[in-house]
Amino acid sequence: MKLSPDVTVNVQIAREHGLTGEEYRRILDLLGRIPNLTELGIFSVMWSEHCSYKSSRPFLSALPTEGPRVIQGPGENAGVVDIGDGLAVVFKIESHNHPSFVEPHQGAATGVGGILRDIFTMGARPIALLDSLRFGDPADPRMRFLLNGVVEGISNYGNCTGVPTVGGEIYFDDCYNGNILVNVFCLGLIKADKVFLGRASGTGNPVIYFGSKTGRDGIHGASLLASAEFDESSEEKRPTVQVGDPFTEKLLIEASLDLMKHPWVVGIQDMGAAGLTSSSFEMASRAGTGIDLDLDQVPRREKGMTPYEIMLSESQERMLVVVEAGHEEEALEIFRKWDLDAAVVGRVTEQPRVRLIEGGDVVADLPVHVVVEGPLSLKRKIRRPNYLDEVDHLNLNDLPEPDRGDAALKRLLSSLNIASKEWVYDQYDHMVRLNTLVLPGSDAAVLRVPGTSKAVAISVDCNSRYCYLDPFNGARIAVAESSRNLACSGAFPIGLTNCLNFGNPEKPEIMWQFEQGVQGIAEACKFLEIPVVSGNVSLYNETRGIGIFPTPTVAVVGLLEDSRKHMTQWFKRTGDFVGLIGLTIEELGGSEYLKVMFEQVCGGVPTLELRAERQAQEFCRELIGKGFIASAHDCSEGGLAVALAECCISGPGQPVGAAIELESTIRRDAFLFGETQSRILISFSGERREEILAAAERSGVDFAVIGRVGGEDLSVTFNGAEFIRTRVEVLRNFWKGALGEYARQVT
Numbered sequence: 033m034k035l036s037p038d039v040t041v042n043v044q045i046a047r048e049h050g051l052t053g054e055e056y057r058r059i060l061d062l063l064g065r066i067p068n069l070t071e072l073g074i075f076s077v078m079w080s081e082h083c084s085y086k087s088s089r090p091f092l093s094a095l096p097t098e099g100p101r102v103i104q105g106p107g108e109n110a111g112v113v114d115i116g117d118g119l120a121v122v123f124k125i126e127s128h129n130h131p132s133f134v135e136p137h138q139g140a141a142t143g144v145g146g147i148l149r150d151i152f153t154m155g156a157r158p159i160a161l162l163d164s165l166r167f168g169d170p171a172d173p174r175m176r177f178l179l180n181g182v183v184e185g186i187s188n189y190g191n192c193t194g195v196p197t198v199g200g201e202i203y204f205d206d207c208y209n210g211n212i213l214v215n216v217f218c219l220g221l222i223k224a225d226k227v228f229l230g231r232a233s234g235t236g237n238p239v240i241y242f243g244s245k246t247g248r249d250g251i252h253g254a255s256l257l258a259s260a261e262f263d264e265s266s267e268e269k270r271p272t273v274q275v276g277d278p279f280t281e282k283l284l285i286e287a288s289l290d291l292m293k294h295p296w297v298v299g300i301q302d303m304g305a306a307g308l309t310s311s312s313f314e315m316a317s318r319a320g321t322g323i324d325l326d327l328d329q330v331p332r333r334e335k336g337m338t339p340y341e342i343m344l345s346e347s348q349e350r351m352l353v354v355v356e357a358g359h360e361e362e363a364l365e366i367f368r369k370w371d372l373d374a375a376v377v378g379r380v381t382e383q384p385r386v387r388l389i390e391g392g393d394v395v396a397d398l399p400v401h402v403v404v405e406g407p408l409s410l411k412r413k414i415r416r417p418n419y420l421d422e423v424d425h426l427n428l429n430d431l432p433e434p435d436r437g438d439a440a441l442k443r444l445l446s447s448l449n450i451a452s453k454e455w456v457y458d459q460y461d462h463m464v465r466l467n468t469l470v471l472p473g474s475d476a477a478v479l480r481v482p483g484t485s486k487a488v489a490i491s492v493d494c495n496s497r498y499c500y501l502d503p504f505n506g507a508r509i510a511v512a513e514s515s516r517n518l519a520c521s522g523a524f525p526i527g528l529t530n531c532l533n534f535g536n537p538e539k540p541e542i543m544w545q546f547e548q549g550v551q552g553i554a555e556a557c558k559f560l561e562i563p564v565v566s567g568n569v570s571l572y573n574e575t576r577g578i579g580i581f582p583t584p585t586v587a588v589v590g591l592l593e594d595s596r597k598h599m600t601q602w603f604k605r606t607g608d609f610v611g612l613i614g615l616t617i618e619e620l621g622g623s624e625y626l627k628v629m630f631e632q633v634c635g636g637v638p639t640l641e642l643r644a645e646r647q648a649q650e651f652c653r654e655l656i657g658k659g660f661i662a663s664a665h666d667c668s669e670g671g672l673a674v675a676l677a678e679c680c681i682s683g684p685g686q687p688v689g690a691a692i693e694l695e696s697t698i699r700r701d702a703f704l705f706g707e708t709q710s711r712i713l714i715s716f717s718g719e720r721r722e723e724i725l726a727a728a729e730r731s732g733v734d735f736a737v738i739g740r741v742g743g744e745d746l747s748v749t750f751n752g753a754e755f756i757r758t759r760v761e762v763l764r765n766f767w768k769g770a771l772g773e774y775a776r777q778v779t
Contacts, residue, residue, distance in 0.1 A: 038069075039069055040066070041066055041067055041068065041069055041072050043056050043057075045069075045072065046059075046072060046076075049072060049073065049075075049076035049252075050076055050080060050252075051072075051075065051076055051079065054408075055075075055079060055407070055408075058406070058408065059072075059075055059406075062399075062402045062406055063398075063399075063402065067398075068395075068396065069340055070338070070339045070340045070343060070388065070395055070396045071396045071397075071398055073309075073340045073343065073344050074309050074313075074343060074344075074396065074398060074403060075403065076252070077252070077305070077306035077309055077310065077344060078306060078309060078310065078313060078403050078404065078407075079403075079406070079407040080306075081537070081569075081571050081572065082305055082570075083305055083306050083310060084407040085569055086407045086408060086409055086410050087410050087412055087537035087543070087546075087571060088532065088537070088546065088550075088569040088571070089409045090409050090410075090411065091546060091547055091550045091551075092106075092550065092567075092569075094550055094551060094554040095550065095553060095554050095557065095564040095567075096554065096557050096558050096562075096563055096564060097563055097564055097565065098563060099113075099526075099527075099561070099562075099563035101113045101114040101115070101526050101527070101563075102114075102527070102563050102565055103120055103224060103227060104154075104227060104229075104565070105563065105564075105565045105566075106564070106565065106566055106567060108154070108229055108230060108566075109124070109149075109150040109151075109153050109154055109230055109301065109302065110122045110123060110124035110150045110151055110154050110156075110218075110220075110529075110566050111123060111124060111527060111529060111565025111566035112154065112156075112222070112224075112227050112565070113526050113527040113563075113565060113589065114224050115481065115486060115488065115526070115591050116486070116593075117481075117483075117484050117486065118223055118224055118225070119221060119222070119223060119224055119481065119484070120156075120221075120222050120223070120224040120227070121156075121219055121220065121221060121222075121488055121526075121527075121589060122151050122154045122155075122156035122219070122220040122221075122222050122227075123151070123217065123218065123219040123220070123490075123527070123529055123565075123566065123587070123589055124147060124150050124151065124217070124218065124529050124566040124567070124568070125147070125162075125164075125215055125216065125217040125218075125492070125529045125530065125531045125566075125567070125568060125585065125587045126143065126146060126147045126150065126215070126216060126531060126568045127143070127213065127214065127215050127531050127533060127568055127570035128140065128142060128143025128146065128214050128215075128216065129211065129212065129213050129214055129215075129533065129570055129573055130211075130572075130573075131143070131273040131274070132178075132181075132182055132185075132212060132214040133178070133210075133211060133212050134273050135181075135273040136177070136178045136180075136181025136182045136185060136212075137181040137182070137184055137185040137188075138185060138273050138274065138275055138276060139182070139185065139214065139273055140181070140182040140183075140184075140185030140186050140189075140214050140216075141185035141186065141188060141189040141276040141278070142189075142273075142274045142275070142276040142348050143185075143186075143214050143216045144161065144185070144186055144189040144190055144193075144216050144218075144276075145189055145193075145276045145278065145281050145348050145349065146216075146302070146304050146305075146348075147161075147216045147217065147218040148161075148193060148195060148218055148281060148285070149281075149284070149302035149304065149349075149351070150218065150302065150304070151218045151219070151220035152220060152284075152285050152288050152289060153228065153230065153288065153300050153301055153302045153351065154220070154222065154227055154228055154229075155222050155223075155226050155227055155228040155289070155292045156220030156221055156222035157220055157221055157222070157285070157289060158193075158195045158218050158219070158220045158285065159195065159196075159219060159220060159221050159467055159479060160195070160196055160197075160198045160218070160219045160467075160468075160477065160479055160490060161186075161190050161195055161196065161197040161198065161216060161217065161218050161219075162197070162198065162199050162200045162216070162217040162218075162477070162490055162491075162492045162587060163186055163197065163200040163214070163215065163216050163217070163492075164200055164201050164213070164215040164216075164217070164492045164493075164494065164531070164585045164587075165179075165182060165183075165200065165201070165202045165203070165212070165213065165214055165215075166202075166203050166204075166205070166208045166212055166213035166496070166533075166580070166583065167179055167202070167203070167204050167208055167212050168204065168205065168206055168207070168208040168209030168210070168212065169204070169205075169206045169209055170204050170448055170774060172209060175204070175209075175212075176774065176775060176777060178212055179775055180775055182212070182214055183456050183459060183775075184459070186216070186460070187459040187460050187461075188278065189276055189278040189281070190278075190460060190461070191278075191460065191461045192278035192279055192281075192282065193278050193281050193282045193285065194282060194461075195218070196460070196461055196467075196468055197457070197460035197461070197472075198460075198468055198471070198472060198477035198479065198490070199457070199472045199476070199477040199490065199491070199492070200453070200456075200457075200472075200492060201453075201492055201493065201494075202448070202449075202453055202456065202771075203449050203496065204448045204449060205496065205497070205581065207496070207500070207578075207579075207580050207581045208580055208581075209575075209578075210574075210575025210576065210578060211573045211574060211575050211579075211580050213533050213570075213573065213580070213583060213585075215492075215531040215533070215568075215570075215585050217490070217492055217529065217587040219479075219488065219490055219589065221481065221482075226292070228292055228297065228299070228300050229299055229318070230299055230300060230301030230311070230314060230315050230318060231298070231299035231315055231318045231319040231354075232298070232299055232312070232315035232316045232318075232319045232321050232323055232354045232380050233298050233299060233319040233321065233354065233380065234298055234321075234354070234356065234357070234380055235321065235380055235381060235382045236357050236379060236380060237298055237354050237355065237356055237357050237379065237380045238354070238355060238357060238360045238376045238378070238379055238380075239312070239323055239325070239352060239353075239354055239376070239377055239378035239379060239380065240352070240353050240354070240355060240360065240363055240364070240367075240374060240375070240376050240377065241308075241329075241330060241331065241350065241351075241352055241373075241374065241375055241377045242284075242287065242350075242351050242353065242367045242372050242373065242374035242375075243280065243284050243303075243349045243350035243351050243372055243373065243374075244277060244280050244333075244347055244348060244349040244350055244372075244373065245331040245332055245333035245347070245373050246307075246308070246330055246331060246332050246333065246334075246337070246342055246345050246347050246350065247332070247333045247334050247345060247347045248334055248337065248341055248345060249273075249274050249275050249345065249346065249347055249348075250273070250274035250307070250345060250346025250347060250348075251341060251344045251345055251346065252344060274346050274347065274348050275347075275348065276348045276349070277348065277349055280348075280349040280372070281348075281349050283370045283371060283372055284349050284351065284370075284372065286370060287366060287367055287369075287370035287372055288300065288351065290366055290369075290370070291353065291363060291366050291367075294359070294362070296355050296356040296358075296359040296362070297353065297354075297355055297363075298353075298354040298355055298356060299315055299318075299319070299353070299354045300351065300352070300353040300354070301314065301315050301351070301352055301353075302350070302351050302352075303346075303347075303350040303351065303352060304346075305346065306344070306346070307343065307344060307345050307346045307347065307350070308325075308330070308342065308343050308345070308350075308352070309343045309344060311351075311352040312325060312352065312378070312386055313386055313400055313403050313404050314404065315352065315354065316380075316384065316386060316400045317384075317400050317401065317404040317405070319380075320384060321380050321381060321382065321384060321400075322380070322381040322382070322383045322384045322385040322386060322387070322400060323378050323379070323380055323381060323386050323387075324378050324379050324381055324386075324387045324389060325377055325378040325386065325387070325388050325389065326377055326378055326389050326390075327339050327342050327343075327377075327388055327389065327390045327395070328389075328390060328391065329375045329376065329377045329378075330342055330375070330377055331373040331374075331375055333347075339388055339390055339395045339396060343388065343396075354380060360376055364376075384399065384400045384401060385397060385398060385399050385400060386398055386400055386403070410537075412537055412538070412540065412543040413540040413543065414540050414543045414544045414547055415540035415541055415544055416541070416544050417541040417544065417545070418541075420501075422634075423500075423501055423633065423634040423635075424501075424634070424635075424636070425634065425635070426620065426621050426626075426632075426634050426635030426636070428618070428620060428699065428702065431620070431626075431630060431701075433699050433700065433701055434700075434701060436754075436755055436756065437673060437700065437701065437704055437705070437748070437755050437756045438756050438757065438758050440625060440628075440629055440673075440701070440705060441673050441674070441677060441704075441756060441758065441763070442758070442762075442763070442766045443628050443629065444624060444625060444628055444670045444673070444674050444705070445670075445674065445677055445763055445766045445767040445770075446766040446767065446770040447624060447628050447670075447770070448770060448771055448774060449624055449669060450624060450669055450670050450674055450767070451766075451767055451768070451769075451770035451771045452473070452682070452767050452768045452770075452771065453472070453473075453771060454472075454473065454768060454771075454772070455771045455772030455775055456771070457471075457472035457473070460472075467479045467480050467481075467482065469487055469595060469598055470489075470521060470598060470600055473682055474520075474521070474600045474601045474602075474682070475491065475516075475517040475518075475520040475521060475600075475601050475664075475665060475666055476489040476490060476491040476517040476518050476520065476521040476523065476590070477489065477490050477491070478521050478522075478523070478592070478595075478598045480595050481595070485593070485594055485595055485596075486591065486592060486593055486594075486595060487523070487591075487592040487595035487598055488523070488589060488590065488591055488592070489517075489518045489521040489522070489523035489589070489590040489591075489592060489598070490518075490587065490588070490589050490590070491514045491515075491517035491518055491521075491587065491588055491590075492514065492585060492586070492587040493510050493513045493514035493517065493585070493586060493587075493588075494506075494510040494583055494584060494585040494586060495509060495510065495513075495622070495668075495669065496580070496581035496582065496583040497581065497622050497627070497633055498510075498622050498637040498638070499545070499549060499581060499582040499583060499584060500581040500582060500633070501621065501622050501633070501634070501635065501636070501637050502548075502622075502636065502637045503544075503545045503546075503548035503549045503552065503582050503584075504548040504549070504551055504552040504555075505552060505637050505640060506549070506552065506582070506584075506637055507548070507549040507550070507551075507552030507553045507556070507584045507586075508552040508553070508555060508556040508640055508642070509637065509638065509640050509709060510552075510553070510584060510585070510586045511528065511552075511553055511556035511557055511560065511562065511586055511588070512556055512560070512640055512642070512645045512709060512710070513666065513668055513709070514528075514586050514587065514588040515560055515562065515588050515590075515645075515649060516645070516648070516649055516666045516710070516712065517588075517666060518588055518590035519590075519648075519649035519650075519652045519653050519664075519666075519712070520599060520601060520652060520664040520665055520666050520712060521590065521592070521598055521599055521600075521664075522592050522597050522598050522599045522653060522656040522657065522664075523590025523591055523592045523598075523653075524590055524591060524653060525560065525561075525562045525588050525589070525590050526562075526589055526590060526591050527562065527563055527564075527565045527588070527589050528553075528557060528562045528563065528564050528565070528586055528587065528588045528589070529564070529565060529566040529567050529586070529587050529589075530553060530564060530567040530568070530584060530585065530586045530587075531567065531568045531569075531570060531584075531585045531586075531587075532546065532549065532550070532567065532568070532569045532570065532584045532585075533570045533573050533580065533582075533583040533584070533585060534546050534549070534569075534570070534571050534573060534579070534580070534582050534583070534584075535571070535572070535573055535574040535579025535580055535582075536571070536572055536574045536579060537571045537572070539579075542571075542579060542582075545582040546571075546582070549582055549584040550584075552584075553584060553586065555642075556642065559642040559643075559646065560642070560645070560646060560649075562588060597656055597657055597659070599656045599661070599663065599664050600663060600683075601663055601664065601665035601678060601679060601682060602663055602665075602678075602679055602680075602681075602682045602683030602684075603662070603663055603679050603680060603683070603688050603690065603715050603741045604662040604663055604683075604715065605662060605715075605717070605741065606688060606741055606742040606743075607717075607718070607740065607741065607742055608662055608715040608716055608717055608718075608740070608741040609715065609716055609717070609718060609721055609737050609739070609740055609741075610676075610679075610690055610692065610713065610714070610715050610737070610738055610739040610740065610741060611713070611714045611715070611716065611724065611735060611736065611737050611738065612672070612711060612712075612713055612714075612735070612736050612738050613648050613651060613652060613711060613712040613713075613714065613728075613733055613734070613735050614644065614648050614667075614708070614709075614710045614711035614712060614733070614734055614735075615644070615708070615710075615711075615734040616672070616696070616698060616703055616706070616708050616711065617638075617639050617698075617706070617708045618698040618699060618702045618703070618706065619635070619636065619638055619639060619702060619706050619707075619708060620635065620701070620702050620705070620706050621634065621635020621636040621637055621638070622634075622635060622636075622637045622638065622707070623638075623669075623670075623671065623705060623706060623707045624669045624670050624674075624705075624707070625670065625671065625701065625705035625706070638706070638707045638708050638709050639708060639709060640709040640710065641710065644710045644733075644734075645709065645710040647731060647732060647733045648710045648711070648712055648733055650731070651727070651728065651731045651733045651735075652664055652712050652714070654727065654731070655714065655716075655724060655727065660716055660720045660723060660724055660727075661714045661715060661716045661720070661724075662715045662716060662717070663679060663713075663714060663715045664712055664713070664714050665678060665679050665712065665713045665714075666711070666712050666713075667707070667708070667711040667712070667713065668707065669707065670705065670707075671704055671705040671706050671707050671708075672703065672704050672705075672706075672711065672713075673704040673705055673748065673756065674705075675711075675713050676690060676692060676713065676746060676748070677746055677760075677763050677767065678767075679713055679715070680746050680760045680763065680764075681760055681763055681764035681767055681768070687760040687761055687763075687764050688741060688742065688743075688760065689741075689742060689743035689744050689745045689746055689747070689759075689760045690739055690740065690741050690742065690743070690746055690747075691739050691740055691742070691743060691745075691747050692738050692739035692746075692747065692748045692749070693738065693739055693748075693749050694738060694748065694749070694750050694751070695750075695751055695752075696750070696751070700750045700755055703750070704748065704750075704755065704756070715741055721737065725737075744759055744760060744761070745757050745758060745759055745760065746758055746760050746763060
């Protein structure tokens, strides 16, 4: 956007900045004058959907955000939850969807960089990353390019900064053809009494810029790239994608943590979306103060940058810190030690205004509350989508029931949504810092907490097909499954962060999906007693009028008091019994089986009864805590058959078979491939069988012993007739190679 700094602002220029006519008139009313171009640019980014949450804010209050362990909930850079022993975990998930579609490597890399800064700006050392990735139709050659670019970007940035990527998820669906999703989660560790907040307190205190120099990259990333849907000009938006430098980020981590050892640090914040604008205005807003910024002091890597460009740049690896007056030189010395650019660029003022000064002249002067709190909380229209009437029904009698399930199992295991993600996580350094107890490939990643007997478990989840068919129940299932993954590792949930990915909020049907999704998360979190402590909203995930499936991704953090009692999903010993926790219902709606075998996305989503879910999770944790079981694995995409196969083939050693015997009046494919919730597969020795059966009766859960571990085949008999018998080595080959073979294909 090339405009002269002296241009007279009008409604047309405001619209070119992503503001509506109504918003421009509101700016005029609140200011009592016409803003200059720099001021308009500030409004455009701060009032963007990405920064202001103007469409989503009215709904987010439904989420439960408090709990006995919560130290810091939503409103800061990340959430903070107490884990005992004077320690806390800091975590958040964020999106970098639009930039990653335009430029996958840098978009994904800078997504990692941004979420890392959200964590260490709170004073925490980042110790783990997860990623949730969504791509379109695998047959589209561009998807292979995007997959490789995103994975390379994540691995390059995470590996270079020394933060392990320990898990995640990848889905493919046509709905992401024009708008992939890249959601990145980060977890950090901190002393519970050493949490830093992003506040510019103390009149006269210096404001210090440190990190990389400011360039022209990323200008209008928040307002015109992340807050609008894509169209034919999407490729032209490549210049608005930031460029990351992981080596500078590593220095930034160490310098920030070094700095925060000192008591004279007042507040600190990273320059993420909207760069210097958002960091300065938000820090002042939280403290009820103002800031005078001297733009001549801002380190730059390009000549001739205007105040507009300086304030709207989204150059990466930059931070803003306020220290007590008199300690400027001590702070600058720390940054010199870490070879970072740094300068005193301003002072905190009593009057709550941000003034920009260049060459001794005030070039912008805006009230903080008008910029930060001025955008309207939009009450968008809401309407239930008509498509739901078309996809709601599924008559199982119309689906042919197979005589055997071997072919379906092989096709499901080689589906890119179910197949092993080893090709991806082999590119990540998941052992750096040596805290990882459970490597990628099990239900949840588990990391030891250094200096204690504790461990934390983390899991990210969302089945967007469920959310398309039923946003409310799909979102409930996302919370339940992520929490269930933790239970299978032995952990109990202590906090949740979400990344709410939806289409164009100007469409009533999208806002209905959003409302239903938030309400679903809220209900599940309240019942399972999981506070929502941070999050991100990503709207306008839409291209040429075609939106993505609603994708409210959730990441749940769990705690194990004794790290030695962590659990993994694969069978360990020949001769162990196999048990199934939970009741199976005859349902195939929204399943991967229905999509893969019949190319249908329809029907009611799997049943989720929250009381049964909580009982199943508590029972699983009880068995793990008592040392009664050798493995635990939840049943999710692909149903019981896929879960059984994964128990046989996902371990680090040779695959091991199992002989399963089932009896039911339910049709066979629904029992084996349906995705009924609240089910967990466990294995245990014969000497524990009676104790487990007695514990199940006491707890009131549905539980059945269904087979034994051993042999070279996975065999399943159903009502006395063989339904599946396949060598586990064959199953592993289908499962293990599919994604890598796809990614390496040359087109």
